[in-house]
Amino acid sequence: MNDNLKLQNQLCHRFYTVSNAFSRAYRPLLSQLGITYPQYVVMMALWEQDGIAINELLKRTHIDGGAMSLILKKLQAKGLISVIEGKKDKRSRYVYLSEAGAEAREQAADIPQQMRCQFEKLNSEEIKQLYTLIDKLSDNLQEILCARQSPSGS
Known part of the structure; x- marks a missing residue:
């Protein structure tokens, strides 16, 4: 597989x-x-x-x-x-x-x-890192979705 x-x-x-x-x-x-x-x-x-x-x-x-x-x-x-x-x-x-x-x-x-x-297994620094990484991932996905939705040639 x-x-x-x-x-x-x-x-x-x-x-x-x-x-x-x-x-x-x-x-x-x-x-x-x-x-x-x-x-x-x-x-x-x-x-x-x-x-x-x-x-x-x-x-x-x-x-x-x-x-x-x-x-x-x-x-x-x-x-x-x-x-x-x-x-x-x-x-x-x-x-x-x-x-x-x-x-x-x-x-x-x-x-x-x-x-x-x-969130017993996560400390404050790890939570801040998660915010940063998740925001970065979300922004990246939003850019991809916007690019797909924009008319060709723009």
């Missing part, structure tokens, strides 16, 4: 496995808020900047547009946000935290530290 096709030699499978493990690790921490991890990502972006345009929210979170629509509908149904059309441009829509959404920030304040405590 070609070694290139062995599962143990696939970087992408490691990310898939880690992504699933993160989702499972976050689940009990987010259950107190009644939200999923993708919803948490959107809420974190809104806790950083409330009243953000959806297109900016897409850029910040790197969440697919279709998935974002579903996430926003669910967060609205839970009473955590409201989505309002722009005053100047009716095609633009902005997302605002509700009072409950703003209060959820306090409930979520210790979640990052609780997650950090689960």
Whole structure:
């Protein structure tokens, strides 16, 4: 068998496995808020900047547009946000935290530290290295995707 096709030699499978493990690790921490991890990502972006345009929210979170629509509908149904059309441009829509959404920030304040405590085998320097390497990999993949999507001859 070609070694290139062995599962143990696939970087992408490691990310898939880690992504699933993160989702499972976050689940009990987010259950107190009644939200999923993708919803948490959107809420974190809104806790950083409330009243953000959806297109900016897409850029910040790197969440697919279709998935974002579903996430926003669910967060609205839970009473955590409201989505309002722009005053100047009716095609633009902005997302605002509700009072409950703003209060959820306090409930979520210790979640990052609780997650950090689960990384017993990684020290702070290793975590910083992971940030750097993962960001580098992500940037590289984004460049490849953008190159594929750009029209020929550009």
